[in-house]
Amino acid sequence: SQTIHQWPATLVQPVGSPLSLECTVEGTSNPNLYWYRQAAGRGLQLLFYSVGIGQISSEVPQNLSASRPQDRQFILSSKKLLLSDSGFYLCACSVGADTQYFGPGTRLTVL
Amino acid sequence: GQSLEQPSEVTAVEGAIVQINCTYQTSGFYGLSWYQQHDGGAPTFLSYNALDGLEETGRFSSFLSRSDSYGYLLLQELQMKDSASYFCAVSDMDSNYQLIWGAGTKLIIKP
Numbered sequence: 001s002q003t004i005h006q007w008p009a010t011l012v013q014p015v016g017s018p019l020s021l022e023c024t025v026e027g028t029s030n031p032n033l034y035w036y037r038q039a040a041g042r043g044l045q046l047l048f049y050s051v052g053i054g055q056i057s058s059e060v061p062q063n064l065s066a067s068r069p070q071d072r073q074f075i076l077s078s079k080k081l082l083l084s085d086s087g088f089y090l091c092a093c094s095v096g097a098d099t100q101y102f103g104p105g106t107r108l109t110v111l
Numbered sequence: 112g113q114s115l116e117q118p119s120e121v122t123a124v125e126g127a128i129v130q131i132n133c134t135y136q137t138s139g140f141y142g143l144s145w146y147q148q149h150d151g152g153a154p155t156f157l158s159y160n161a162l163d164g165l166e167e168t169g170r171f172s173s174f175l176s177r178s179d180s181y182g183y184l185l186l187q188e189l190q191m192k193d194s195a196s197y198f199c200a201v202s203d204m205d206s207n208y209q210l211i212w213g214a215g216t217k218l219i220i221k222p
Contacts, residue, residue, distance in 0.1 A: 034209075043198065043214040044154070051207070090153055098142055098161070098202060100210060102153040 002027045004103035006091050012109045019064075019078040021106050023091030026072070031093040033074040034100065035066055038088040050074060086110045113137045113206070115213035117199055122219045123189055131184045131197050131216045139205030143175050143182045146198045148215070154198060157184070186218075194220045 003026040013019060025031055035047040046059045048066035056066050063082050067075045074091060091103040115135045123129040133143065142161035146154040158166055160175035160182060172185040186193055196217050200210040 041217075044212045046209065046212075049207075049209060057207075098144065098159045099156050100144075101156065105153045 002031070002093055002095075002101045004091055004093055004101060006089075006103035006106055008106060009104065010107045010109075012111060013081050014111055015083055016080050019076070019081050019085070019108070021076040021089055021091075021108075023074040023076075023103055024072055025074075025093045028072075028093065028095055030071060031095055033068060034092040034094075035064075035074065035076050036090040036092060038090060040088075044090065048076070081110045083110050113201075113203060113211050115199055115201060115211060117197075117213040117216045119214065120217045120219065122221065125189055125191060125220055125222050127189050128185065128187045129189060129218065131186075131199075131218070133182050133184075133199035133213055135180050135182075135199070135201050135211075135213075137201050137203045137205070137211060139203045140177065140180070141202040141204050141208060143173070144200045144202070144210065145171075145173050145184045146200065147195050148198065149195045157197075189220050191220055191222070194218060 005024045033050045036044045038044050048058055050056050050068045053068055064078050086109050089106045092100040094100045117133045144159045145157040147157050148154040158173035160173050165174045170187045175182040196215040198215045199213040202208050203211050
């Protein structure tokens with residue numbers, strides 16, 4: 001079964017600083033990969049998804065970007081963080097159309 | 112457009128049964144999933160329905176009616192550890208089988 005690793009677990013960053021969150025997947029090949037953001041007490045907002053190396057689709061215009069340099073590596077980045085970028089960032093993977101498996105998440109606070 | 116509706120909060124008593132409903136509107140419905148998320152944690156997969164009917168997994172069951180665009184999650188013999196948020200999500204063929212997420216239902220269990 002798949003295992004999704006995310007780090008760090010928590011992060012506090014000043015406004016205007018860069019961001020790099022990494023997600024790696026074990027136990028499967030050629031997965032679909034996703035980055036979600038979740039505000040406190042709210043649902044999941046899909047930010048990016050990828051069906052293969054170098055293939056990134058963005059769901060909402062934003063201050064963030066994503067890259068997939070390897071089959072099982074997905075990176076979320078920002079050049080300059082905004083206060084509104086605070087939230088719980090979740091990486092997920094899927095192989096079929098039915099189930100997504102999530103990493104433990106990174107709680108980002110931008111001050 | 113695509114949308115899912117589920118109650119924002121449900122309260123039940125320990126040992127009781129509770130049903131969380133989900134209605135959806137999507138153009139390319141493929142299947143309905145349910146996820147559980149405890150406070151501070153990541154969502155975990157509970158169940159998936161692609162066909163009409165009831166799927167049972169231990170104390171949890173999930174039902175789907177494609178003709179009514181409706182499903183529910185049934186939790187029996189409620190335990191305090193079931194206190195969490197529950198999300199329904201639809202796989203949409205017209206969105207590359209991405210999951211379209213509901214806003215979540217917070218389940219509060221009282222002793």
